[in-house]
Structure formats: C-alpha cells, structure tokens
Amino acid sequence: MHTSPTLLLVLVASAAVIALPAHADEAALAARVEKMQAELDSLKAELQMLKAQAATAAPVAAAAVPAPTAPLQTAASSSGNAALVPPPGAMAPTSPLAATASEGPATTVFGYGEINYQNYPRNKSQTQADLARAVIGIGHRFDDQTRFVSEFEWEHAVTSADDQGEAEVEQFYVERSFTPQLAARAGLFLIPSGMLNVSHEPTQYFGVTRDLVNTAIIPTTWREGGVALTGVTSYDLTWDVGITTGFNLAKWDPTSVDGKLSPLGSIHQELQLAKAANLSAYGALNWRGTPGLLLGGSVFSGMAAQDQPNFPSQNAVVTLAEAHARWTPGPFDLSAQYARGHISDTAPYNQTIVGSPTLVPQDFFGGYVQAAWYAWRSGDYRLAPFVRYERVNTGSRYATLAQGLTPAALPTETVTTFGANFYVTPDIVLKADYQWVGSDHTADRFQLGLGLTY
Secondary structure: OOOOHHHHHHHHHHHHHHHHOOOOOOHHHHHHHHHHHHHHHHHHHHHHHHHHHHHHHHHHHHHHOOOOOOOOOOEOOOOOOOOOOOOOOOOOOOOOOOOOOOOOOOEEEEEEEEEEEEOOOHHHOOOEEEEEEEEEEEEEEEEOOOEEEEEEEOOOOOOOOOOOEEEEEEEEEEEEEEOOOEEEEEEEEOOOOOOOOOOOHHHHHOOOOOOOOHHHOOOOOOOEEEEEEEEEEEOOEEEEEEEEEOOOHHHHOOOHHHHOOOOOOOOOOOOOOOOOOOOOOEEEEEEOOOOOOOEEEEEEEEEEEOOOOOOOOOOOOOEEEEEEEEEEOOOOOOEEEEEEEEEOOOHHHHHHOOOOOOOOOOEEEEEEEEEEOOOEOOOEEEEEEEEEEEEEOOOOOOOOOOOOOOOOOOOEEEEEEEEEEEEEOOOOOEEEEEEEEEEOOHOOEEEEEEEOOO
16 A cells, blocks of 8 residues: 555654653653654655655656566666666665556556757767657556556657658557566567666666667667566566567678678567567576665577578577676766677678678677766756766677688777766756767767656
C-alpha cells in the first residue's frame, strides 16, 4: 500500500510524542520536542530530494509497474525501463523488482528529446544545428502485474523520402511480473548491453552526444524482437536473459562507409521485416551490492547469415561482449566501459567484395573512462563538469584472405571530451562540451545541447 509523505511525517511525529515518558519535566520535554522537530525537518528534506530524483521516473511511477530491464532499481527512465544511470548526483537505490499497484492512471504518456548545435572550428562548412530526436511513448497498465510499453521516435525533425529524418518504433512490448523477483517480456525491446542502450535519454549521460563506444560498437538504441526473463537475487544481483532476432550480415553494403562507422549498426534489423532464420541469445548481469557501486557485463551472440540464398558466409556468428563499472562516491561520478565484437566466417564473403571500400571486420572494440563532479547545486540546479577519454576501432582485424588481399587494420581512434551538464531540473539539462579527435583535428568540435524527459 502506498503511504503519502505527509501521512508518513504525521505517523513519525505521533510515534515520537507517544514515546515521551509521562514523568518528563518541562525542560526535558522541550528538548525532546526540539530534537523531534529536527528529525522531521531532516525527513522533509530527504523526501524532497527523493521527489526530485523520482521525477525522472514519473511515467513508470505513475503507471505503477515494474521495470524488469534492471529490476534492482526503483527509479525508471522515461522509456519505461529502469534507469541504469541514476538521477544527477545519486546512485539508484538497490531494491527488488518495483512493486506494482493500482494507483495512478492506467494509460500514461511520456517521452524525451534533444536539440544540438555543433560547431567545427577547422571545418566551418560542417557546423550545424539539429533536432536530433523527439520521442513519444505510450504505456498502459492492464493490471497490477501486467503492462504494455511503446515508444515512437522521430530523428532530425523532418521525415520524408527527400529528407534525412527517420521515424521508427523504438519499443513495443508487453511485460508480466510473476513475483517481486521475476518478470518476463515479449515484443520489441532494448537489449541490456552497456550503460547507455537501455537508459539513453539526454538527462542520463554526460556530454551533448552519446559516446562512441555506445554508438560505433554498441549500436544504441539497439533493440530486437523476442522474449526475455529478468530477475533479482538476494545478493543484489540483477540478471537478464533472452532469445531474440539478431543481425543480418547479408545487409552489409561494401560500397558504403556505414560499416566503418558502426559494423553492427549497419546490419541490425530493428524488427523491420527482420530475417529470423537464425535467432540470437543474450545474458546480462549487474551487481549493486555496495552503495554507489555498479559492476556489470553482458554477452549477445547469434548466427547472422539468416539462410540467405547464395550468401557465402553461411556460418557467420556475431558476438558482442561488454563490461562496465560505475562508482559515485559523494559528489563524484566515475565510470568505465569496454566492448568488443567479433564476426566469424567473414573470409568467404570478403573474398567476393575485395576491392570495395568497406569489407566486413572480424574484430572491433571500444572503451572509455569518464569522471564527473557535481561541483555546485542549489535546489534543483546542478552543475557537473566532466571529462571522458575514448579509444575505438571499428576494424581492428580482418580475416585472412588470399595473399595481398587481406585489408590492413583500421587505426584506433581516440576522442577526448571535456564539458559540463547543467541541470535546470532533474528532467531538463543544458550541455556544453568540446571534443578533440586524435586522428583528424578537422573533426574537432564545440557542442551545445538541450535535453529533456517528461
């Protein structure tokens, strides 16, 4: 049963008064009342902070449904998934699957969006402003244990045959909670890979744009169609497993640079008439046994030829593994992530496209370290400068072909980003940063951004 903050305060106060001994003299009574008042003030302040933190979880909290993608966390992102990244300045609390309840509207609307400005000092012609994405979600609670989540996204403001915008269904699934420790879902949902793919709203990460590891290596926002189970153990360990659609290597375009920008991003299917002769499986673990500390990792693997006729690499398997860590001691937010992908049996296909600009890599990887500091806060206002260093290689090794035909490994790219997030409220953030690109300083850029969730 839900207890309001006001009722909670009244109960605490009543209990404290009843506990006063009958023989207390006036001075002792006054001292205890003063102490009680101080405790009540502390409780009020804590409740106000919890309300501010819960603001980022408003959609799911209103629907009062569990968030089994990361059930250890009671706070949830606007996409309807538990937020892997907590509200500014605090780690999400450790708890079982969020309990369901009948309070609140059965149907809710939520979403997020971001507008970015990018200035290239050494390449002014590339300077641009963009409504990068606008997302609207609709959730519905069927009963105390069952919910539906959908999410619809528009990218780059205008979507038509003549424009660069894109419209897509990002999530569309039904979820059932069997116990406070176990839930299942079926439909189109985000894969719990890394720290950003599930919780990718602009209020949930530092910097104007998403980092390279979670775009070039892990193709955020990466979703698949399938079925999944999630649960939490008594050791503060969340687990996720699922069987889903996978990648289609036959989609590879050797004439495009898309494969060099993101190997998996160029062959993911997004449940758009997805070839499903070969299914994939994944597993993820996240541990929060120590307050302020998150340790986790995941593996996704599956065959990728999809039994397409005359495709040379029929035994190709795509495997993506990653590990991540985050620690938030006091006002600091420290994180690191490493991801590595492997595509087997690429040589037969690459033999047929030798001479093309983009061959299929056998291995690719990326990693980053990041440090942020909540240097100032006043009410809802929070200022957090940060620095991030990344190393990414989308073609670190290619399968051996005939003599003289094997492509050389691509150079490892480094990117250093320094900037700050300024939170107007937990749901509205202004961002500014500067990025130094190691191999090509014409790609260095200054960025401004506005992000929000609702």
